[in-house]
Amino acid sequence: MTLTHHTETRRPLACIILAAGKGTRMKSDLPKVLHKVAGRSMVAHVVAAASLLAPEKIIAVIGPGMESVAAEVAPHATVVQENQRGTGDAVMAARALLEGFDGDVLVAYGDTPLVTAKTLGAMVQARREASDPAVVVLGMRPAVAGAYGRLILGAEGGLDAIVEYLDATEEQRAVTLCNAGLMAFDGARLFGLLDSIGSDNAKGEYYLTDAVAVARAAGHACRVVEAPADEVVGVNSRAELAEVELIMQRRLRAAAMAAGATLADPETVYFSHDTRLGRDVLVGQNVVFGLGVDVADRVEIKPFCHLEEVIVSPGAIIGPFARLRPGAEIGPDAHIGNFVEIKNARVHEGAKVNHLTYIGDATVGSKANIGAGTITCNYDGFFKSHTEIGAGAFIGSNSSLVAPVTIGDGAIIGAGSVVTRDVPAASLAVARGRQSIYEGWASSFRTRRAAEKAAKGKK
Incomplete structure (x- = not known):
């Protein structure tokens, strides 16, 4: 203007x-x-x-x-x-x-x-x-x-x-x-x-x-x-800088609410000068917007989230306790949940990344489901590589996807897998050691260790 x-x-x-x-x-x-x-x-x-x-x-x-x-x-x-x-x-x-x-x-x-x-x-x-x-x-x-x-x-x-x-x-x-x-x-x-x-x-x-x-x-x-x-407040000290920041934040909060966003507790939400929020956006308590954040209509950002250089599409749900880092693009109606970190990655429409997960340098296809504890292993100490997760894929909990790797559309990754090769569409991939069971071992272990501890205590 x-x-x-x-x-x-x-x-x-x-x-x-x-x-x-x-x-x-x-x-x-x-x-x-x-x-x-x-x-x-x-x-x-x-x-x-x-x-x-x-x-x-x-x-x-x-x-x-x-x-x-x-x-x-x-x-x-x-x-x-x-x-x-x-x-x-x-x-x-x-x-x-x-x-x-x-x-x-x-x-x-x-x-x-x-x-x-x-x-x-x-x-x-x-x-x-x-x-x-x-x-x-x-x-x-x-x-x-x-x-x-x-x-x-x-x-x-x-x-x-x-x-x-x-x-x-x-x-x-x-x-x-x-x-x-x-x-x-x-x-x-x-x-x-x-x-x-x-x-x-x-x-x-x-x-x-x-x-x-x-x-x-x-x-x-x-x-x-x-x-x-x-x-017209001038700044000559750190204390005055803090006062000016407070005034600016109140101004930005008022502008966001006047434009149609709801802030559950305005005094705990912090904006950057260029933050853009659409209509009917709901922002929870203790949310911080870094530079370059563009949030579309009807997005819900739950408490304790941090966003920076991010695009969030309509209807997405973010948080609580989510961190969206530079280059993250969250598609329509996608869910990014608690203690999830997204960096330089596109999460397409309807995909869910809900728990304790890191997605970096990746693409998550529409309606894919990423299980808790999943990470994309994108850095080898020298270069960063890309992970491609297809539409409708299901990634089991505690999986590690070692980039560069592609998970095909509709594929399923068994929980606890370390995936180092491409997985074709509609396939099941399981990459973990075979489970062994030794009956009675736990009882004998406890008995032996208790006796050892008692013997040390008599010395």
Whole structure:
């Protein structure tokens, strides 16, 4: 989905994402913006939201040595903020890439992964209103305003000033509308405003927020767009990352239920950003969806399952305690039961793999039945090989199918067999040692061992 703007002639749009912060409070070797929320890096969340506005350019501003961040945002452009002298300086680092750009410029942050395309679009739309504001600032009303900068509005509702908490009067501190940091600019005026920003402050830095004061002094209008406070939460520590993950999970759970899925205990179900659930899907407690899971209609996923890079077809039943690994494809009305692991395998329509079984690098034909304790022995220490199980085949419990091997349609494998050769269709294969019975052996064994134990105890 791409968001469009209601203008007669669509103005060009560029988005600058500030991602140069080292994130020292994260105490990590990984750049802060690469830490993941719902399986996707924070900066990638912001890129995805901005991309829905169909901008002509997305530019990430990174710090020296952040090649991994550049790779994450590719194919979008990156520029390096060499000296890192504040947010205003960070935007200035993108100047060369916006030379002659005649449009609007949206400035977002790589550590605010919860911001939505709807909010970004509202900022751009406000920038294009008839009042022609030079700057649009995103505002919020957090439950506790604390030390946030306050947004001071004029009599007609325009933005007059951003006042930092330490500089605010008691009256200004009582204002509940706070600065969320994101901004939208008229690109034609952006760098002129930034050129006029000074660094006469405690840190000697160039603050992007000072652009509002410069714009107002020049007689330009400024505007505010409000967003929910939990949409603009920034991440500076592991604890804040966990808080953002919680908010994202609640958002994803709500979306899944609104689309027609039932979550038996929503707070225990964990999604990835790309999880897709169909209508009338029932998800039990403590289910985890890794990346790349696509679940069709009327599927039941019982408690304590883990799925990753999996396709599940309509009517299938999964779990409890099942693990579906990358490359698993579960056909319509198939059953994957408790303590079953499926990896890189197709389980066709109506097949049953119900108990304590590993199926890897395999095909299970329609309506085949795989007995408890069965494994496909797919790896010889050097290569992985394929196991083909035909339609309607019956694999007895505790069988080992040593790949590469084919079990024909309708074949039966006797319980406890180790199958190393192909089995023709409709055949019975039994591959185990002959059973021997020695009557009375157990009694004599117990008598002898008991006597030996008693003799040792007398010493």
